[in-house]
Amino acid sequence: MYVAPMLLNPIEEIPEYNGLSIVELKYDGFRTILSDMDDGIKLFTRHQTNITDIFPELRNPKLPSGIVLDGETIQADPEGRPIFEDVMSRFHMRNASKIKHLAISNPVTFCVFDILYYRGKSVMSLPLLQRKTILDEVLPSNEKSVIKVQYMEGSKAVALFKACKERDLEGIVIKQNKPYVPGRRPKGYWDKLICYTETKVNIIGIRKGKFGWLVEYPDGRFAGVIELAVPLAAKQILLDFARKYGRNTDKNMYLPEGIPCKVRYRSLTKNGLLRLAEFQEFVNPRQIA
Secondary structure, eight states: OOHHHHOEOOSSSSOOOOSSEEEEEEEEEEEEEEEESSSEEEEETTTBBBOOGGGGGGGGOOOSSSSSEEEEEEEBTTTTTTTTTHHHHHHTOOOOOHHHHHHHHSSOOEEEEEEEEEEEEEOOOOOOHHHHHHHHSSSOTTTTSSOOOOOOGGGGGHHHHHHHHHHOOOEEEHHHHHHHOOTTTOOTTTEEEEOOOEEEEEEEESSSSSOOEEEEEETTEEEEEBBBBBOOOHHHHHHHHHHHHOOOOSHHHHHEEEEEEEEESSOOOTOEEEESSSSEEEOGGGOOO
């Protein structure tokens, strides 16, 4: 049984504590719905893709039937820090023998933060903290593959966010003590604050087809592609500059010189590329005016 998960609203700063909220770590993986209603445990992504066979290590936890859980599937490094590249590598794996081997040698973890059905009935209309109490009863403390996400009083949000920044974790989620609204992104329910890192890079080209700016670090190393948060006006200005002065290839338009800009990103890949880089501004707009 699939339930569309409630979605998070991005915020840029921590709101004032209202006495009702809680705060949790935001785990760097992918959203997962675990269902054990009528025909055994099933796993779904937020887009309803059935991934049960890809993660056999999550099919046999000691859980009661008649439940639907919401959480994040992660792949942790030896220090316990989630590595997004690794869990996505597992997500795209289709070789049955490799899946079986990795399920034993390097298993993923399902980090549960909510319960949507209990004993076969929906509990989504209950306030968040009541659902958390039910979740405490459902999840065994000695289960390694399925763990409960710990939470704190919302007044601790500033301290937790600071700790996330210091440890290169993804961010925090601030949740209000409200019912669960499946498939929606209701304002004032769940807010996410990401630990971005800011840097400067040089735009060296424009990708044809799907939008993207090719960028490199100041030392000349390739830094990846900027696809996010680029205003239409900035796209047009750079495109006009590239058409006038740039060099065309089959896949890209290359600029005559690097155009410095400021970006923010979530993390670096193992190859040193910017992950989910967002454009902020040109360092010298007159350079391409």
